[in-house]
Amino acid sequence: KSLSKFFVTARTLLGAPRAVLKAVEGVSFAVAAGETLGLVGETGCGKSTVARTLVGLYTPTAGEVLFRGENIHAALAGPDGNLFRRRVQMIFQDPYASLNPRMTVGDIVGEPLDIHGLATGNERRERIMHLLGQVGLSPEHASRFPHEFSGGQRQRVGIARALAAGPEFLVCDEPISALDVSIQAQVVNLLQDLQAEYGLTYLFVAHDLSMIRHICQRVAVMYLGTLVETAPVDELYANPLHPYTQALLSAIPIPDPLVQKNRRRVVLGGEVPSPINPPPGCKFHTRCPRAFERCRCEVPPLMGHGDRFVACHLVNG
Numbered sequence: 121k122s123l124s125k126f127f128v129t130a131r132t133l134l135g136a137p138r139a140v141l142k143a144v145e146g147v148s149f150a151v152a153a154g155e156t157l158g159l160v161g162e163t164g165c166g167k168s169t170v171a172r173t174l175v176g177l178y179t180p181t182a183g184e185v186l187f188r189g190e191n192i193h194a195a196l197a198g199p200d201g202n203l204f205r206r207r208v209q210m211i212f213q214d215p216y217a218s219l220n221p222r223m224t225v226g227d228i229v230g231e232p233l234d235i236h237g238l239a240t241g242n243e244r245r246e247r248i249m250h251l252l253g254q255v256g257l258s259p260e261h262a263s264r265f266p267h268e269f270s271g272g273q274r275q276r277v278g279i280a281r282a283l284a285a286g287p288e289f290l291v292c293d294e295p296i297s298a299l300d301v302s303i304q305a306q307v308v309n310l311l312q313d314l315q316a317e318y319g320l321t322y323l324f325v326a327h328d329l330s331m332i333r334h335i336c337q338r339v340a341v342m343y344l345g346t347l348v349e350t351a352p353v354d355e356l357y358a359n360p361l362h363p364y365t366q367a368l369l370s371a372i373p374i375p376d377p378l379v380q381k382n383r384r385r386v387v388l389g390g391e392v393p394s395p396i397n398p399p400p401g402c403k404f405h406t407r408c409p410r411a412f413e414r415c416r417c418e419v420p421p422l423m424g425h426g427d428r429f430v431a432c433h434l435v436n437g
């Protein structure tokens with residue numbers, strides 16, 4: 121059921137002391153309750169900015185983030201701010217940097233319970249043990265410190281902390297890319313189990329398309345701060361429409377019969393342009409193997425094609 125949706129229309133300008141970085145522009149998408157939307161793009165494309173804007177860590181300069189119909193930034197500043205803070209949680213890319221090294225794992229997981237006044241004393245202890253169990257850790261782990269754990273275990277601690285507040289929407293910013301490949305599938309399986317158990321909604325940020333297929337129902341692809349294509353996951357893999365999506369897909373190292381069939385290795389030339397001074401017209405034209413004259417001056421709008429959206433003059437005609 122898609123009655124409850126998280127709508128996002130954000131245009132974020134991050135102000136550094138002297139330069140203004142145009143990180144994200146006119147990015148608009150919806151995540152249906154209970155689904156996982158993959159947000160994919162190269163480093164620096166603005167996906168973390170979108171993720172942080174969604175949870176209220178950044179404020180958009182224009183546009184808004186709607187959570188169940190309410191503007192999340194207004195809600196966070198209002199009397200129900202703490203309720204919103206509980207409902208939308210974030211799992212960070214780097215489990216090493218996101219855990220306080222001086223706190224025990226039990227206190228890290230229990231902190232949201234304290235902040236939101238959800239449990240004290242014995243109840244707090246039991247909730248912490250239960251949360252640790254849910255992410256595959258054991259009660260003995262509660263008294264240890266983050267440095268005593270492996271990368272995968274630390275990410276489990278981060279997930280337990282995010283779960284403690286009883287969220288509905290989890291924004292996962294590259295939660296597995298800092299982990300060994302052998303551990304990645306375990307963390308993905310855990311996230312999927314938790315989603316099924318609690319009916320969670322996920323935004324799953326990734327820098328390539330290799331794991332996304334197994335996690336997401338829909339995928340949004342970003343390039344230099346704009347969305348270039350959104351599509352149901354099977355359609356995107358079977359028939360990527362945007363030249364940038366085609367290039368990302370062709371770079372997947374894992375053999376996949378469906379992808380293999382349509383595979384044509386696309387190697388992108390050139391550097392990723394600076395987001396401070398992005399190219400005019402289609403931002404991808406400096407690297408697009410199919411660019412033509414119009415691409416250099418005219419910005420391709422994101423246009424609907426059935427249940428997918430594409431921003432490319434070739435596809436949109």
Ligand code: SF4
Pocket residue numbers: 362363364402403404405406408409410411412415420431432433434435
């Ligand atoms: Fe390539 Fe032009 Fe399409 Fe941009 S609009 S992706 S440059 S063909």
Ligand code: MG
Pocket residue numbers: 164167168294
């Ligand atoms: Mg990032």
